[in-house]
Amino acid sequence: MILTLTWTPEGVRFIDQTKLPLEESYVLATDYEQVADVIVTMVVRGAPAIGVSAAYGVALGVLRSEAQTAEQFAPEFEKICARLAGTRPTAVNLFWAIDRMKKLFADLRAKDAAMAEIKERILAEAHAMYEEDIAACKTMGAFGGELLPQEGGVLTHCNAGALATCGYGTALGVIRAAVEQGKQIHVYADETRPFLQGARLTAWELMADGIATTVICDNMAASLMRAGKIKAVVVGADRIAANGDFANKIGTYNVAILAKEHGIPFYCAAPWSTIDMETPTGEAIPIEERNQIEVTHHGGKQLTPHGVGICNPAFDVTPAKYVTGIITEKGVLRAPYAESLKEMELAAAE
Numbered sequence: 330m331i332l333t334l335t336w337t338p339e340g341v342r343f344i345d346q347t348k349l350p351l352e353e354s355y356v357l358a359t360d361y362e363q364v365a366d367v368i369v370t371m372v373v374r375g376a377p378a379i380g381v382s383a384a385y386g387v388a389l390g391v392l393r394s395e396a397q398t399a400e401q402f403a404p405e406f407e408k409i410c411a412r413l414a415g416t417r418p419t420a421v422n423l424f425w426a427i428d429r430m431k432k433l434f435a436d437l438r439a440k441d442a443a444m445a446e447i448k449e450r451i452l453a454e455a456h457a458m459y460e461e462d463i464a465a466c467k468t469m470g471a472f473g474g475e476l477l478p479q480e481g482g483v484l485t486h487c488n489a490g491a492l493a494t495c496g497y498g499t500a501l502g503v504i505r506a507a508v509e510q511g512k513q514i515h516v517y518a519d520e521t522r523p524f525l526q527g528a529r530l531t532a533w534e535l536m537a538d539g540i541a542t543t544v545i546c547d548n549m550a551a552s553l554m555r556a557g558k559i560k561a562v563v564v565g566a567d568r569i570a571a572n573g574d575f576a577n578k579i580g581t582y583n584v585a586i587l588a589k590e591h592g593i594p595f596y597c598a599a600p601w602s603t604i605d606m607e608t609p610t611g612e613a614i615p616i617e618e619r620n621q622i623e624v625t626h627h628g629g630k631q632l633t634p635h636g637v638g639i640c641n642p643a644f645d646v647t648p649a650k651y652v653t654g655i656i657t658e659k660g661v662l663r664a665p666y667a668e669s670l671k672e673m674e675l676a677a678a679e
Contacts, residue, residue, distance in 0.1 A: 331491040331534055333378050334385070336456065341385045343373045346492055350533035361390035361409050368416040368423075371524070375493020376567040376603055377462050380422030383413045384455040387430045391451045399438040399447060406434055418615040419576055419644050421568040421605045426458060459495050465600040465658035466497040467506075473563065473598050473656040474506030480513035481560035484550060484588075487521045487578035488530035489565025489598065499565045499598040501531065503656060508540055515541045517559060521578055522547055523623045523641065547580050554591040562588045563656075566599040573649030573666025574611025575599075579642055585651035597647075598656040606674055611646035619643045 335342045340359035347370065348354050356372050358364045364386030367373050373382050390409035396402035410427050417423060433454050437447050477483055483504060490501030497505065507514050516535055521527035528544045535542040545553065553559050562584055569575040575597055588595040608614055621639040625631055633639070655662040655670075659677060662669040 330496045331537070333375075333492050333495060334373060334382055334459075336385060336459070340389060341367075341382065343367055343382075344492070345372050346374060346530060347372055349492075350529050358386075359389070360393055361386040361413060364389060365412050365416050368413075374526070375488065375565070376420035376422040377466075377494040377499065377600055378492070379417060379420045380426035380602060381455070381458050381462055381495055383416075383423050384426040384430060384458045386413045387427065388452045388455040391448050394444075396444060398444060399434075399442060402444065402447070403438065417617055419567045419617045421608075422600075422602050425602045429458070430454065462495040462600065463497060465602075466494050466499060466502040468658040469499065469598055469600065469656050470497060470502035470506030472658075472661050473503030473596065474510050474512070476561070476594070476596060476654065476656070476661065477503065477507040477512060477514060477563070478560040482515050482517050482553070482558045483507075484517045484519065484553070484559045484562045484584065485531060486519040486527060486547075486562075486564050486581050486584050488526040488534075490531055490534050492530050492534055493565060498534075499600065499656075500563045500596075501535065503563050503596070503598050504535075504540065505538065508538075515543065517550075517553060518542055518544050519547050519550060519580065519584070520544055521580060523627075526578065547583070550584055551587045551591075554587055554593060559588075559591075559593055561594050561596065563596045563598055566597050566603050567644060568608065568614050569597070569599060569604045569655065569670075570608045570611050570614060571604075571606045571667060571670060572610050573652055573655065573662075573664065573670065574614070574646055575649075575652070575655075576611065576614045576616065576644045576646050579645050582645040582647045585647045589651050594653040595651055596654050596656055597652055601657050601659055601677070604657070604670065604674075606670065611648060614644075614646055616645070617643040 343356045490498035518527040518531040566575040625633045
């Protein structure tokens with residue numbers, strides 16, 4: 330299994346996804362500021378991985394603190410959480426992880442826990458999130474694998490694999506599970522401009538697993554669908570609203586419309602932590618605008634004229650009406666999503 334991030338006594342070790350697929354190198358973050366930088370620069374990316382990375386960032390901040398009591402540490406804790414929360418606005422897993430750490434710290438502070446216990450418990454919570462993520466991916470993979478065809482092409486967009494999680498993957502976890510179930514799947518990976526997560530990352534990790542993969546330019550999907558080469562689409566998500574609208578890497582919306590037009594099932598796979606019941610619809614999901622240089626340059630070479638206008642939203646929102654099913658570790662949700670999501674939320678709370 331690909332280890333996207335690993336806890337070490339020195340800090341958090343990340344595989345550098347900006348260097349893949351041609352170079353497999355690692356970055357060691359030894360404090361929370363370095364973890365924040367790793368998230369912003371997309372050394373680590375993918376909503377579940379970002380959430381766990383932030384949890385470890387909080388843990389590093391706690392472990393490195395010289396505060397003697399919880400009261401002394403409280404302002405520093407807020408600063409750490411604010412810094413990490415400001416890294417990427419769209420992935421709700423980031424805020425879910427930080428809020429989970431805030432609740433734990435508040436509970437420990439209320440019982441006047443010693444700093445030694447706080448450090449131990451915060452790190453243990455980050456470890457728990459790590460293990461939960463891998464388990465969730467494998468469970469949703471098993472649910473989703475049953476939905477894919479016995480054989481044929483499956484299209485995916487961006488990278489929702491082991492590299493976007495702590496291991497196994499969400500959308501690619503579904504594909505991995507289908508292959509493990511004996512299905513003959515051929516993956517078509519959209520290159521995913523402008524950061525090329527599909528061409529660089531999805532192709533790299535699926536090839537490492539020996540899963541048949543073909544990279545296509547983003548504008549080739551419709552042609553392949555019309556030719557009958559695509560039997561299903563499965564993608565990940567960075568935030569799922571209470572009505573089933575979801576944000577994912579820019580270009581996902583295009584794929585959803587094409588799948589609907591061609592009668593192809595379109596699935597979204599994400600852990601429950603990606604579902605944001607406080608966000609009523611996709612219209613309320615904040616969309617990150619990234620640096621223009623990701624569009625203007627590639628491999629250090631400028632591709633566009635000097636001074637031309639650039640638009641670089643990192644995500645788009647796919648309306649729920651295009652989604653055949655939402656695959657989570659708690660089960661597969663079907664439309665109407667406002668009802669099925671609420672029912673599952675209530676069941677999970679029991």
